[in-house]
Amino acid sequence: MLKKLVILGSTGSIGRQALQVVDEHPDRFEIAALAAGTNMELFARQIIKYNPKYVSVGSPESVNELKSLSHTTSLEILVGTEGLVNLARLNGIDIILIAVTGVHGLFPTLAALENKTTVALANKETLVAGGYLVMSKAKETQTRIIPVDSEHAAIFQCLEQENHAQTDKLILTASGGPFINYSREELEKVTPEKALQHPKWQMGRKITVDSAGLINKGLEVIEAHWLFDVDYDNIEVVIHPQSIIHSMVQYTDGSVLAQMGMPDMRVPIQYALTYPGRIRNSFPKLDFTTINSLTFQKPDYNRFPGLSLAYEAGKTGGTMTTVYNAANEIAVDAFLNERISFMQIPSIIEQIMNKHELTKLSAIEEILQADEWARSMARKLSKS
Numbered sequence: 051m052l053k054k055l056v057i058l059g060s061t062g063s064i065g066r067q068a069l070q071v072v073d074e075h076p077d078r079f080e081i082a083a084l085a086a087g088t089n090m091e092l093f094a095r096q097i098i099k100y101n102p103k104y105v106s107v108g109s110p111e112s113v114n115e116l117k118s119l120s121h122t123t124s125l126e127i128l129v130g131t132e133g134l135v136n137l138a139r140l141n142g143i144d145i146i147l148i149a150v151t152g153v154h155g156l157f158p159t160l161a162a163l164e165n166k167t168t169v170a171l172a173n174k175e176t177l178v179a180g181g182y183l184v185m186s187k188a189k190e191t192q193t194r195i196i197p198v199d200s201e202h203a204a205i206f207q208c209l210e211q212e213n214h215a216q217t218d219k220l221i222l223t224a225s226g227g228p229f230i231n232y233s234r235e236e237l238e239k240v241t242p243e244k245a246l247q248h249p250k251w252q253m254g255r256k257i258t259v260d261s262a263g264l265i266n267k268g269l270e271v272i273e274a275h276w277l278f279d280v281d282y283d284n285i286e287v288v289i290h291p292q293s294i295i296h297s298m299v300q301y302t303d304g305s306v307l308a309q310m311g312m313p314d315m316r317v318p319i320q321y322a323l324t325y326p327g328r329i330r331n332s333f334p335k336l337d338f339t340t341i342n343s344l345t346f347q348k349p350d351y352n353r354f355p356g357l358s359l360a361y362e363a364g365k366t367g368g369t370m371t372t373v374y375n376a377a378n379e380i381a382v383d384a385f386l387n388e389r390i391s392f393m394q395i396p397s398i399i400e401q402i403m404n405k406h407e408l409t410k411l412s413a414i415e416e417i418l419q420a421d422e423w424a425r426s427m428a429r430k431l432s433k434s
Contacts, residue, residue: 052080055323056137056167058106058158059149060096061089063254064172064198064315068147069096071320074331079323083137085128085150088112094119104140106133131157138162145323147198148173151256153376153421156180156414163187163195170322172198174257174269179372179421181276182411196322197277201270203318204296204309205278220280221298221306222270223290224349225250225313227262230289234353240392242385250293250313259382263395264349268360269378272371275364282364287357289347294336312336356396359403369409369420376421377402380428390432398431 055072059065065086072079081100086093087108097105097120106128107116113127128136131154138146138158146162147170148155155173162169164187171177176184188195197203201222209217228247229237245262246255253261260266264287271285293313300306311317312334320331351358356378363374381395390398402424409416 053078053144054080054082054142056083056143056146058085058134060084061086061092062149064149067316068319071316071323082143083140085134085137090115090119104137106137134158135161139165143167145170153179159184160187163191163193166191166193169195170198171195174273175375177273177276178269178375180417183414185276196325198318198322200318201297202273202277203321205299207309208299208307216301218300218302219284219286220274221286221288221300223288223295223297224267225293226289226291229262237353238391238393255386256382263356264354265356265378268357271360272364282361287349289349292344294344359396359399368411369416370406372417372420373403373406373424374399376424377428380425381432384432398428401431402427
């Protein structure tokens with residue numbers, strides 16, 4: 051029986067790899083709807099190939115361009131956040147992959163949960179900014195959220211058959227990015243070109259820069275707190291340059307379960323789409339005889355202060371994680387456009403966190419207000 055899929059963010063890194071998974075198993079999946087932001091050339095090719103019944107684009111300006119490129123005038127094209135929400139509310143969908151970027155991923159996620167559609171979540175901002183609202187809605191509707199990030203997918207698998215009360219701590223592994231052995235002075239001179247050269251993973255520009263400063267791992271710590279209901283003091287980050295162990299769970303008796311595999315995002319994507327089953331694929335498999343060593347080290351919070359700021363934001367709670375995320379997004383964009391230095395990214399985040407007047411979360415409007423305030427502050431601090 052075909053699983054009906056909706057993929058939001060189909061032209062991004064996760065979306066493209068999800069479609070590769072679909073290509074591996076055309077007898078198992080049907081693309082019911084796709085959504086993309088601005089890359090209309092690729093989106094048009096995807097529409098022609100997968101023939102979705104519904105599509106959505108980021109802005110009204112993209113509608114005519116897409117119709118021209120996809121050689122159709124009859125296709126109904128939805129637009130913007132409203133379009134994403136409408137796709138999330140489609141009936142008869144087995145799973146929706148949320149792979150759009152930005153805090154507005156909250157809207158389709160909440161809509162899908164309200165519709166009791168299983169969510170494969172690859173949008174970090176959704177949980178970092180609105181974890182309380184999302185997990186409350188999932189609990190209320192008894193709807194499953196399956197994490198797509200390799201680290202959270204690993205923990206999800208290690209926790210599956212265990213009693214949650216026996217969990218001692220979660221151990222998130224991090225490759226360390228390209229600068230793990232750089233001194234503080236060397237980090238001050240990092241260029242965008244160097245920051246985009248990740249040694250293990252192929253990802254989008256923003257997340258690659260996040261990884262280079264360990265801010266990506268900070269975002270994942272906050273995600274893990276919400277996904278698995280574990281205190282921040284019981285979430286540990288360990289640098290593991292080989293990226294073979296994707297994360298671990300330590301139990302109260304000292305046992306540690308680890309999920310291992312090649313650093314290939316298609317594997318956790320496939321698991322999310324086929325859960326609870328597993329199916330074969332042609333992706334590279336792990337060969338233990340070729341692994342010379344697996345090494346681990348503690349992160350240096352002095353050289354990578356963005357990680358410690360994430361713990362601080364998470365423990366503070368309320369809208370502070372929203373502010374952390376929003377300030378980082380603007381600062382990373384400023385760095386990529388060479389308006390600020392690499393080490394100014396965590397500095398700007400810290401300045402904005404220190405100025406933020408905390409709000410307890412009770413509605414999505416509070417998240418959006420905090421998000422916009424932090425972005426405005428970050429833009430002012432990022433001006434050259």
